[in-house]
Amino acid sequence: xxxxxxxxxxxxxxxxxxxxxxxxxxxxxxxxxxxxxxxxxxxxxxxxxxxxxxxxxxxxxxxxxxxxxxxxxxxxxxxxxxxxxxxxxxxxxxxxxxxxxxxxxxxxxxxxxxxxxxxxxxxxxxxxxxxxxxxxxxxxxxxxxxxxxxxxxxxxxxxxxxxxxxxxxxxxxxxxxxxxxxxxxxxxxxxxxxxxxxxxxxxxxxxxxxxxxxxxxxxxxxxxxxxxxxxxxxxxxxxxxxxxxxxxxxxxxxxxxxxxxxxxxxxxxxxxxxxxxxxxxxxxxxxxxxxxxxxxxxxxxxxxxxxxxxxxxxxxxxxxxxxxxxxxxxxxxxxxxxxxxxxxxxxxxxxxxxxxxxxxxxxxxxxxxxxxxxxxxxxxxxxxxxxxxxxxxxxxxxxxxxxxxxxxxxxxxxxxxxxxxxxxxxxxxxxxxxxxxxxxxxxxxxxxxxxxxxxxxxxxxxxxxxxxxxxxxxxxxxxxxxxxxxxxxxxxxxxxxxxxxxxxxxxxxxxxxxxxxxxxxxxxxxxxxxxxxxxxxxxxxxxxxxxxxxxxxxxxxxxxxxxxxxxxxxxxxxxxxxxxxxxxxxxxxxxxxxxxxxxxxxxxxxxxxxxxxxxxxxxxxxxxxxxxxxxxxxxxxxxxxxxxxxxxxxxxxxxxxxxxxxxxxxxxxxxxxxxxxxxxxxxxxxxxxxxxxxxxxxxxxxxxxxxxxxxxxxxxxxxxxxxxxxxxxxxxxxxxxxxxxxxxxxxxxxxxxxxxxxxxxxxxxxxxxxxxxxxxxxxxxxxxxxxxxxxxxxxxxxxxxxxxxxxxxxxxxxxxxxxxxxxxxxxxxxxxxxxxxxxxxxxxxxxxxxxxxxxxxxxxxxxxxxxxxxxxxxxxxxxxxxxxxxxxxxxxxxxxxxxxxxxxxxxxxxxxxxxxxxxxxxxxxxxxxxxxx
Numbered sequence: 001x002x003x004x005x006x007x008x009x010x011x012x013x014x015x016x017x018x019x020x021x022x023x024x025x026x027x028x029x030x031x032x033x034x035x036x037x038x039x040x041x042x043x044x045x046x047x048x049x050x051x052x053x054x055x056x057x058x059x060x061x062x063x064x065x066x067x068x069x070x071x072x073x074x075x076x077x078x079x080x081x082x083x084x085x086x087x088x089x090x091x092x093x094x095x096x097x098x099x100x101x102x103x104x105x106x107x108x109x110x111x112x113x114x115x116x117x118x119x120x121x122x123x124x125x126x127x128x129x130x131x132x133x134x135x136x137x138x139x140x141x142x143x144x145x146x147x148x149x150x151x152x153x154x155x156x157x158x159x160x161x162x163x164x165x166x167x168x169x170x171x172x173x174x175x176x177x178x179x180x181x182x183x184x185x186x187x188x189x190x191x192x193x194x195x196x197x198x199x200x201x202x203x204x205x206x207x208x209x210x211x212x213x214x215x216x217x218x219x220x221x222x223x224x225x226x227x228x229x230x231x232x233x234x235x236x237x238x239x240x241x242x243x244x245x246x247x248x249x250x251x252x253x254x255x256x257x258x259x260x261x262x263x264x265x266x267x268x269x270x271x272x273x274x275x276x277x278x279x280x281x282x283x284x285x286x287x288x289x290x291x292x293x294x295x296x297x298x299x300x301x302x303x304x305x306x307x308x309x310x311x312x313x314x315x316x317x318x319x320x321x322x323x324x325x326x327x328x329x330x331x332x333x334x335x336x337x338x339x340x341x342x343x344x345x346x347x348x349x350x351x352x353x354x355x356x357x358x359x360x361x362x363x364x365x366x367x368x369x370x371x372x373x374x375x376x377x378x379x380x381x382x383x384x385x386x387x388x389x390x391x392x393x394x395x396x397x398x399x400x401x402x403x404x405x406x407x408x409x410x411x412x413x414x415x416x417x418x419x420x421x422x423x424x425x426x427x428x429x430x431x432x433x434x435x436x437x438x439x440x441x442x443x444x445x446x447x448x449x450x451x452x453x454x455x456x457x458x459x460x461x462x463x464x465x466x467x468x469x470x471x472x473x474x475x476x477x478x479x480x481x482x483x484x485x486x487x488x489x490x491x492x493x494x495x496x497x498x499x500x501x502x503x504x505x506x507x508x509x510x511x512x513x514x515x516x517x518x519x520x521x522x523x524x525x526x527x528x529x530x531x532x533x534x535x536x537x538x539x540x541x542x543x544x545x546x547x548x549x550x551x552x553x554x555x556x557x558x559x560x561x562x563x564x565x566x567x568x569x570x571x572x573x574x575x576x577x578x579x580x581x582x583x584x585x586x587x588x589x590x591x592x593x594x595x596x597x598x599x600x601x602x603x604x605x606x607x608x609x610x611x612x613x614x615x616x617x618x619x620x621x622x623x624x625x626x627x628x629x630x631x632x633x634x635x636x637x638x639x640x641x642x643x644x645x646x647x648x649x650x651x652x653x654x655x656x657x658x659x660x661x662x663x664x665x666x667x668x669x670x671x672x673x674x675x676x677x678x679x680x681x682x683x684x685x686x687x688x689x690x691x692x693x694x695x696x697x698x699x700x701x702x703x704x705x706x707x708x709x710x711x712x713x714x715x716x717x718x719x720x721x722x723x724x725x726x727x728x729x730x731x732x733x734x735x736x737x738x739x740x741x742x743x744x745x746x747x748x749x750x751x752x753x754x755x756x757x758x759x760x761x762x763x764x765x766x767x768x769x770x771x772x773x774x775x776x777x778x779x780x781x782x783x784x785x786x787x788x789x790x791x792x793x794x795x796x797x798x799x800x801x802x803x804x805x806x807x808x809x810x811x812x813x814x815x816x817x818x819x820x821x822x823x824x825x826x827x828x829x830x831x832x833x834x835x836x837x838x839x840x841x842x843x844x845x846x847x848x849x850x851x852x853x854x855x856x857x858x859x860x861x862x863x864x865x866x867x868x869x870x871x872x873x874x875x876x877x878x879x880x881x882x883x884x885x886x887x888x889x890x891x892x893x894x895x896x897x898x899x900x901x902x903x904x905x906x907x908x909x910x911x912x913x914x915x916x917x918x919x920x921x922x923x924x925x926x927x928x929x930x931x932x933x
Contacts, residue, residue, distance in 0.1 A: 001829065006294050008030075014765055015076075017419060020236070022175075022474075022648050025868070029698055034291040037362055038323065041881075042063065043084070043451040043764075044083065044084050045059065045076070045081040045083065045090055045351070046062070046081070046082055046096070046425075046429070046431060046477065047059055047062070047064050047080055047081040047082075048080050048477045048485060049077060049079065049080045049479070049480065050077065050078055050246050050481060051076065051530075052077060052165070053307075055078030055094060056078065056094070059078075059081070059090060059091075059094055059127045060779050062264075063390070064305065065147050071431055072092075077098070077753070078092055078094045078095070078098065079093055079095070079096050079097065079098075079479075079581045080429070080477070080479040080480065081093055081094060082238065082425075082428075082477070083292050083427040084352065084736075088139075088193060088248070088324075089115075091504060093451075093720055094329070098727075102171075106926050109774035111872075112671060115654070116716070124366075126432055128193065130151045130268075130587065135858065138342070139485050140356060140732075141154045141156050141736070142154045142781070143722060143734070144389065145675065145734075145736065145779070146676075146720045146721065146722040146734045146735070146736055147720060147722060148668040148677075148679055148720070149242035149251075149593065149595065149665040149666065149678035149718075150239070150240070150665060150678075150680050150682075150718075150771065151177065151241065151716065151718070151736075151738050151740070151777060152237070152239050152240065152677070153175050153178065153237075153238040153240075153263040154169065154235070154236070154237055155172070155175065155233055155235065155236040155238070155267070156235055156237070156839045156888050157233065157234050158277075159171075159234075160230055160233055160522060161888075161898055161928065161930070162886050162888065162898065162900075163312055163727050163884065163886070163900075164230060164280070164926065165902060166186055166282070166365070166920075166921045166924055167180075167183050167187070167286075168187055168189060168228070168229075168230055169183035169189055169190075169191075170183070170797075170902075171233075171236075172191065173404075173833070173852055174361065174792065174833035174835070174850060174852060175238065175778050175792070175833075176778070176779055176793055176794045176831075176833070177193060177194050177240055177380060177623065177775075177777050177794045178191065178192070178206055178238060178912075179191075179192045179827060179912050179913050180192065180770065180913070181198070181824070181825065181829070181913040181914075181915070182217070182221065182223045182448075182913070182914065182915045182916075183198055183445065183828070183911050183913075183914075183919060183920075184269055184408075184415075184911065184918050185223065185336060185445070185446045185912070185916075185918070186223075186225055186441075186443050186445070186463070187227060187413045187415055187441055187443055187444075187913075188215075188223070188224075188225025188226060188227050188348070188464070188465075189204055189225065189226045189227075189256075189755065190223050190225060190226075191204055192199070192237070192253075192256075192825060192827065193240050193241075193253040193254040193256075193344055193912055194240060194241075194253065194742055194773055194775065194794075194827070195253075195742070195771065195826060195827050196252055196253025196254070196712075196738070196742075196744070196772040196798070196825075197224070197253065197700060197742060197798075197825045197913075198222065198223070198224040198463075198821065198825065199224065199686070199687060199689040199691065199692060199748065200212060200251070200686065200689055200785045201249050201252050201253040201710075202251065202252070202253040202254050202255070202528070203247065203248075203249075203250070203251050203255050203256070204226040204256045205247055205256065205257045205258060205261055206226070206228050207257065207258070207435050207437075207438065207469070207471045207473070207491075207924040208218075208247065208257075208260060208471050208473060208489050209470075209471050209490055209492075209493055209521075210491075210493065210521055211226050211227065211469055211489035211495065211521070211524065211876075212224050212225065212226050212495040212522060212549070213225055213226075213495050213497065213517075213519045213593060213776075214689070214690075214691040215445065215448070215497070215499055216499070216570075216572070216696065216697055216698060217448050217915055217916075218447050218448055218449030219449040219697075219698060219822055219870045219871035219872055220448035220824070220871070220915045221448070221708065221750075221821045221823075221872050221915050222691070222821060222897040223381065223915065224629050225465075226494075227413060227439045227441065227465060228239070228260075228437075228439065228466045228890055229361040229363065229417040229439065230342070231278055231342060231344040231347075231363075232257070232260050232261050232266045232344065232359055232361050232419050232437075233258055233260060233261075234259045234260060234261050234262065234314055234888070235258075235259050236254075236256065236257070236258050236259075237255075237257045237259075237804050238253050238254065238255070238256050238257075239251075239257075240254040240257045240439055240599070240740075240923075241253070241254055241680075241682050241684075241712075241714040241716070241740075241742070242599075242663055242682040242683060242684035242712060242714060243255055243663070243682075244541070244581055244583040244595070244599060244663045244694060245526050245583075246487070246489070246525035246543055246545050246580075246598035246686075247509075247525070247545075248581075248599070249545050249577065249579040249601055249698065250577070250601065250684070250685070250686040250687060251684060251686075252684045252685075252686045252710055252712035252744060253628055253712075258491055259785070260359075260421070260435070260437065261276075261346050261353035261357060261359055261419065261421075262268060262348075262355075262357060262421060262424065262433075263348035263349070263350055263357045263421070264349070264357070264424070265346075265348075265349070265830070266346045266347075266348035266357060266932070267281060267340075267348050267350055267355075268893065268894075268932060268933065271350065271666070272350040272351075273348065273349045273350065273933065274347075274348050274360075274933065275345070275346070275347050275348075275931075275932070275933055276345070276346040276347075276348075276353070276931070276932045277343075277344070277345050277605045277928070277929075277930070277932075278342070278343065278344045278345075278928065278930045278931075279344075279520075279928065279929050279930040280341060280342045280343070280920055280926060280927065280928040280929075281338035281340070281341050281343075281926065281927050281928075282338060282339075282365070282926045283332070283333065283334075283335055283336060283337055283338045283339065283340075283403070283914060283924055283925040284332070284335070284340065284341040284369050284922060284923060284924040284933060285333070285339055285340045285361065285366040285367060285368045285369070285371075285923070285924075285927070286331075286333060286339055286366050286367060286407060286411075287339070287367075287442060288366055288367050288409070288410075288412040288459060288537070289328070289367075289407075289409065289459050289512065290742070291328070291343070291458070291460055291461050291612070292328060292458055292460075292490045293328065293409060294324075294456050294457065295325075295328075295329050295402065295407065295408075295409040295449070295456055295457050295458070295459065296325060296327075296401040296402050296403070296456075296457040297325045297377050297379070297396055297402070297454060297456075298324060298401070298456050298457070299321055299394065300324055300379055300394045300395060300396035300554070300614070300774045301323045301394065301395070301396065302319075302392065302393075302394060303392065303393050303394075303914075304318055304320040304321075304391075304392045304393075304460075304665045305318040305319075305320070305389040305390065305391060305392055305441055305470070306320055306383075306389065306390050306392055307389055307390045307662075308388065308389040308429050308459075309388040310388070313388060314389060317325070319831060320392055320394075324379050324394065324396075324879065325403055325406075329367075329406050329407035329409070330403070330405065330406055330407070331407075332369045332405045332406075332407070332922075333369075335711040335823060335923060336925060338925065338926075338927065339366060340364060340365040340366050341363075341364055342361070342364070342365075343361040343767045344359065344360065344361035344362070346358070346359035346419075347358055347359070353425050353426075354422060354423060354424045354425060355422065355423050356420075356421070356422045357419070357420070358419070358420055358422075358424070359417075359418075359419040359628065360416070360417070360419070361415075361416065361417045361419075362415070362416045362417075363414065363416070363729050364414055365409045365411065365412060365413045365414070366409070366412050367406055367407045367408055367412050367459075368407075368411050368921040368924070369407050369408065369921075369922055370402050370404060370405060370406055370408060370919035370920070370922050370923070370925065371405070371903060371906045371907045371908040371909065371920070371922030372404050372406070372906055372908060373404075373905065373906055373907055373908060374404075374602040374878075374880070374907050374908030374909050375398050375399045375878055375909075376398050376403065376404040376592075376906065376908050376909070377395075377396050377397060377398030377399075377402070377403060378396070378397050378398060379395070379396055379401060380394075380395045380396075380397060381394060381395075381933075382395060384891075386700075391412075391515070391914055392679055392920060393915055395888060396479065399877070399878060399909075399917065399919075400910065400917035400918065400919050401451065401457060402457075402832055402917075402919050404908055405699040405922065408446025408918065408919065408921075409444065409457060409458065409459040409883055410445055410446050410460060410605075411444055411446065411918075412443065412444045412462070413441065413442075413443040413444070414442045414443070414462075415435065415439065415441035415442075415443075416438065416439075416440050416441075417438065417439045417440070418436075418437065418438045418878050419435070419436070419437050420436045420437075421433065421434065421435040421436075422434050422435075424818060427848075428476070428478050428479075429477040429478040429479055430474070430475070430476045430477075431474070431475050432472070432473070432474045432475075433471070433472075433473040433474075433840070434471070434472055434473075434831045435469075435470070435471040435472075435473075436468075436469070436470055436471075437467075437468070437469040438466070438467070438468050438469075439465070439466070439467040439469075440466045440467075440624055441461070441465050441466075441657055442459065442462040442464050442835075442848065443461075443462055443463055443465075444459065444462060444463070445460060445463075445499055445500050445899040446915030447916070448875075448914075448915035448918075449871070449872070449916075450914065451916040451917050451918065452624075452917060453829075460500050461500055461648055462500070463497070463498055463499045464496075464497065464498050464502045465495065465496070465497040465498075465662050466495070466496045467493065467495045467496075467922070468492075468493065468494045469491070469497075470491060470492045471490075471491045472489065472490040472491070473487075473489045473567065473664060474487070474488040474489070475488075481713075482531040482532070482686055483530040483844070484528065484530070484532070484686075485528060485530075485531075486527070486528050487524075487525070487527045488525075489522075489524060489525050490523070490524045491522075492520070492521065492522050493519075493520070493521045494518070494519075494520050494880055495518070495519045495520075495542070495692060496517070496518055496519075497516070497517050497519070497657065498514055498515075498516050498517070499514055499517075500514055501760065501842055509835075515554045516553070516554055517551065517554045517570050517571075517910055518550075518551070518552045518553070519549070519550070519551050519552075519554070520548075520549070520550045520551075521547065521548070521549050522524070522544050522547065522548045522549075522673070523545070523546065523548075524545070524547075525544065525546070525678070526543050526544055527541065527542065527543025527544075527581075528541075528543060530543050533580070534587060534776065536586055536588035536589065537586070537587045538584065538585070538586050538589050539584075539585040539586075539651060540582070540583070540584055540585075541581075541583040541585070541597075542577065542579070542582040542583070543580075543581060543582075543588070544580050544656065545575045545578070545579040545581070546573075546578055546579075547576070547742070547794065548574065548575070548576050548577075549574060549575040549576075549577075549690045549817075550573075550574045550575075551570075551572060551573055551574070551691075551694065552570060552572050553569050553572055555568030555659055560706070569695040570607075570656065570693065570696055570697070571607075571690070571691065571696040572607070572608040572609055572694065573602070573605060573608050573609075573690055573693070573694040574605070574606050574608070574690070574834045575603060575605045575606075575689070575690040576603065576604050577601065577602070577603040577687060578601070578602045578603075579599060579600065579601045579602075580599070580600040581597060581598070581599040581600070581805055582597055582598055582599075583595060583596070583663070584596050584597065584795070585598030586733050590669075590672060591669045591670055591672055592666075592667070592668055592669075593667040593668075594665070594667070594712055595664065595665045595666075595667055595778050596662070596663070596664045596665075596666075597662065597663045597664075598660060598661070598662050598663075599660065599661055599662075599663070599684070600658070600659075601658065601660075601685050601709075602655070602656075602657070602658035602687075603656075603657055603658070603661060603687030603688070603709075604655065604656045604657075605650055605654065605688060605690060605693040605694070606657045607653040607654070607693060607694040607701075607792040608652065608694075609652055609694070609695045610650035610651070610652060611649065611650060611652065611695070611703065612648055612649075612650050613636035613638040613640075613648045613758075614636055614705060614758060615773045618631065619631055621803075625820070625853065629671065631798055636648065636703070636704075636754045636758050638651065638703045638704070638705070639760075640928075643648065644859070647927075651703075652702065653693065653694070653695070653701055654708070655688055655707055655731075657687050657688065657694050657707075657708065657709045658674050658683040658687075659709055659711070660685075661682075661683035661684050661711075661712075662681075662683055662686050663680075663681070663682040663683065663684075664680070664681045664684075665678060665680040665681070665682075665856070666678065666680075666744055666875065666908055673723070674720075674722040674723040675719070675720070675723075676719070676721075676722060677718075677719055677720075678717070678718050678719075678720065679713055679717050679718075680714070680715070680716040680717075680718075681714070681716075682712075682714045682716075683712060683713050683714070684711075684712045685707045685708040685709045685710065685711055685712075685895060686709055686712070686748075688707040688708075689748075690707065692748055692765050693707060693719055698750075698762075698763060698826060699750045699761075699763040699764070700761060700763075700765065701765045702757060702758065702761060702764045702765075702766075703754070703758065704757055704758050705757060705764055705765075705766045706783070707748065707767060708746045710745070710746055710747055710767075710768050711744065711745040711746055712742065712743070712744045712745075713742075713743045713744075713745070713747055714741070714742045714743075715740065715741045715765045716738055716741075717738070717739050718736060718737060718738035718739070719735075719736070719737045719738075720735070720736050721733065721734060721735040721736070721753065727784070728784050729828065730784075730785060731782070731783060731784040731889045732781070732784075733781070733782050733784070734776070734779075734780070734781045734782075735778075735779065735780045735781070736779045736780075736783040737776070737777070737778050738746075738776070739775075739776050739777075740774065740775055740776075741772075741774045742772070743770060743771075743772045744770060744771045745769070745770050746765070746766065746767040746768075746769075746770075747768050747769075747770060747771040747801075747822065748765065748767055748768075749765070749766070749768060749817070749820045749822050750763050750765055750806075750820060750848070750871065750877070751763070751764055751765075751766055751803065751805065751818065751820055751821055752764070752807065752818050752819050752869075753804040753806075754805045755806040755807075757916075758807075764821055767800070768802065768803035768817060768820070769802040769803055769804060769811075769812075770801070770802045770847055771800070771801050771802075771822060772798065772799070772800045772802075773796060773798070773799055773800075773827075774796065774797045774798035774799075775795055775798075776794070776795050776797065777793070777794045777795075777798040778791070778793055778794075779791075779792045780792065785839065785843075786838060786839055786840075787836075787837070787838050787839075788836075788837050788838075788839075788848075789833075789834070789835060789837070790831070790833075790834070790835040791833070792829065792832065792833050793830065793831065793832030793833065793853075794827075794832075795829065796828075796829050796830065796832060798831075799814045799826060799827075799858060800812050800813070800814055801814070801815075801816060801820075801822060801826075802819055803817045803820075807869070809864045809866055810864075813866060814826075814858050815858050815859065815860045815861075815867065815874060816860070816866065816867045816874055817865075817866060817867065818868075818869055818870035819867075819870040819871055819872060820867075820870075820872075821872070823870075823872055823873070823874045824842060824872065824874060824875055824913060824914070824915050825860055825868055825913065826857065826874070827912065827913070828855035828858075828877075828879075828912050829855045829858065830853075830855040831852075831853065831854045831855060831912065832853045833850065833851065833852050833853070833861060834850070834851045834853075835848060835849070835850045835851075836848055836849055837886075843890075844887075844889060844890050845887070845888070845889050845890075846887070846888040846889075846890075847885075847886070847887040847888075848885075848886055848887075849884065849886070850883070850884045850886070851881065851882065851883055851884075852881070852882040852883075852884070854877075854880050854881075854882075854912050855879055856876070856878050857874060857875070857876050857877050857912070858874075858876060858877040859876065860873070860874055860876075874918065875883065875910065875914050875915065875916070876910065877894055877910035877911065877912055877914060880907055880909040881905060881907070882902075882903055882905075882909075883903070883904045883905055884900065884901065884902045884903065884921070885900065885901040885902065885904055886899070886900050886901075887899045887900075893932070894931060894933045895929075895930070895931055896929075896930045896931075897927070897928070897929055898926075898927070898928040898929075898930070899925075899926070899927055899928075900925070900926040900927075900928075901923070901924070901925050901926075902924045902925075902926070903920075903921065903923050903924060904923060904924070905923075906922045906923040907922070908922065914929060
């Protein structure tokens with residue numbers, strides 16, 4: 001890997017008048033040996049008029065160079081660039097009129113850029129200073145995290161490749177405050193940020209498009225899924241809490257924004273075309289067995305007989321089995337038996353006015369095997385002597401039904417993804433990006449409720465999903481016009497899915513095979529940014545967002561062609577949402593930054609299924625035992641008889657909600673040396689989702705329980721630190737400490753119906769009083785070049801969910817509400833991660849280890865558990881510690897090899913936020929090869 005030794009440090013002793021005027025002398029755009037001794041060829045640049053320090057950073061990024069520069073150039077403004085430039089021509093245009101000049105030298109295969117600024121002498125004349133070159137550490141994409149007045153994280157492509165893991169959600173492992181729910185299922189993503197998860201609380205965007213679908217997971221809950229192949233992700237930005245951007249509508253928990261590969265990620269520096277090949281082999285897996293194959297520990301929880309006086313008493317259902325599980329699935333392959341694989345190819349070409357990229361990724365992953373060490377299941381036989389036989393009760397201990405080192409049925413996943421993208425560079429500072437992605441997958445479905453309750457666990461026929469994503473992203477940034485930075489984005493996602501359960505017998509009970517579900521989202525946003533420079537620097541951002549959702553399921557129709565309202569079938573409906581936002585960013589002096597914004601949101605939903613209003617029975621008289629002696633049927637207040645047939649006419653459930661919410665933050669850097677204090681107050685409204693406002697299996701809205709939007713109120717105080725040359729020349733220290741208090745009022749979830757409500761449903765979607773989460777979060781990075789390390793973690797001081805309703809023993813607790821989806825979205829009290837690595841052989845070899853430390857779930861009380869009478873009791877994962885090893889050898893800019901060993905100690909554990917009792921993968925080896933030429 002090239003040694004990017006490029007750093008500007010401001011050296012300003014008071015006794016040196018001339019040095020005081022050196023505001024950030026820039027040095028070093030250093031390319032590695034792959035450039036030999038050549039200056040890069042022309043590249044396309046799109047840089048608006050910005051302070052020179054920011055403009056140089058963007059120039060370096062678009063030229064393919066990683067650099068660091070502090071704020072000492074912020075009083076100069078660079079010129080805007082738009083079009084194809086060589087290195088020299090681009091620097092000439094960028095620096096024209098700034099009084100700053102440069103010299104390019106080639107030393108030992110590296111291109112060095114030396115800057116000279118003409119500073120005024122005391123008599124007012126111009127004094128030309130000699131060039132000054134200062135070396136140091138390279139900047140990183142995560143630097144902005146430590147300059148932001150709020151909590152955020154960045155996951156780079158290098159980190160994704162380093163910690164790929166077994167499931168797609170493993171790429172988020174080690175990110176403070178971020179977990180992935182139901183990670184071992186489907187290949188989809190369901191991101192949890194500080195306890196907020198599902199129903200668009202945390203939008204996951206792929207190139208600006210929302211693809212999330214809500215999938216029914218049995219009585220245990222639901223899962224929100226976004227599909228993408230990790231090999232095609234170029235980077236991930238994570239914002240925590242409400243944000244005042246176009247993609248933040250309804251984001252009460254935060255936003256996860258993914259960027260897929262573009263031409264710049266594939267084309268090597270100095271070329272106009274490129275090819276990227278990547279292949280991976282993974283162990284600890286085998287091909288999925290035939291559907292119907294039984295797995296796990298079965299037959300426990302029952303009573304058997306031994307020592308019978310008459311043999312027939314111990315036969316049939318009373319016969320004690322020799323084993324409570326079959327031997328099939330216990331033949332775990334060796335550590336280096338690499339049977340699963342993944343591969344991808346990306347081809348890109350750059351022309352004078354546009355570029356194109358085509359990429360394809362395919363993945364074939366079999367059933368993985370559980371670990372060996374941990375709370376594995378064991379059977380305890382409890383004997384009770386009786387006159388004619390001994391009664392034996394088989395009791396299973398442990399956290400799951402799968403045995404140690406057993407093959408986990410239905411954990412297989414086959415997928416292929418096609419990605420097409422093109423950037424058009426139009427005149428007058430315009431660009432237009434068009435993209436298409438097709439994700440197609442077949443996977444085993446791990447139905448949580450059936451894992452818990454059914455007598456046997458089986459391999460089933462695969463579930464399927466096909467997701468199409470279309471994006472159009474236009475921007476106009478004309479040169480010299482600070483009042484225009486226009487963005488116009490359109491997107492559409494179309495998803496077809498079929499989700500199967502463990503038991504084909506149950507599928508027959510509920511109407512045969514599951515019905516295919518079609519889900520469409522259409523969205524767009526129009527925004528602009530205006531800059532003003534009076535009384536400081538002002539940036540005004542404003543715009544509007546639109547979104548439409550449509551869900552449809554193949555369900556039977558009645559004689560009039562209307563969908564039958566039967567809970568055994570899926571949802572049919574639509575939803576429209578409009579958002580307006582405005583944000584003011586003001587920097588009155590270099591040390592103070594103020595942000596203030598306001599977002600207005602309005603949404604309407606329409607359930608296309610018909611509802612026949614039902615009445616309820618009320619007790620007129622009670623007997624001495626407290627039992628109802630006489631009842632009367634009270635018709636629903638929603639009953640309307642338009643056709644005069646004496647029966648209630650069907651109606652449709654509709655909602656309409658709107659509200660406005662502010663976001664305000666203040667950042668203060670008193671010494672302008674990388675130490676920043678900030679405070680942030682943010683509100684957001686999430687309108688009821690399409691899933692929450694339509695009828696379907698297991699839950700539906702009630703006519704007499706109107707749904708209101710969720711209202712999030714977040715407060716955060718924090719300290720940022722970002723400095724270089726702290727202990728050694730060229731080192732880097734970054735830290736962030738944040739204390740947050742998040743309150744969500746009118747939290748929307750599934751609950752049991754109250755005694756006074758109509759309809760007689762088993763479950764009701766409703767707003768409960770509140771969900772409150774308080775915590776402290778820390779991120780710390782130190783890099784001295786040869787050795788580097790990171791520590792991060794989140795600790796929750798206070799978790800509380802409050803609900804007033806029937807059958808509640810206590811209004812507020814820290815573990816859940818009967819039948820609520822939130823029960824299995826509560827994060828552990830703490831989780832942390834630590835990474836230690838070293839770079840050797842001129843940074844060609846990068847080796848290290850990562851430890852993951854996860855606290856246990858908030859326990860439920862042994863008595864008076866409010867969730868005990870519900871169908872989705874909390875999954876009690878235990879505390880666990882994981883160790884992962886990694887090594888990357890970069891033979892050249894063309895070839896690199898990654899070797900990983902995940903879960904080195906072969907732990908048997910349940911992932912945090914699991915819906916079902918599914919152990920995570922045991923020790924897993926993986927080898928990846930990347931070619932880029």
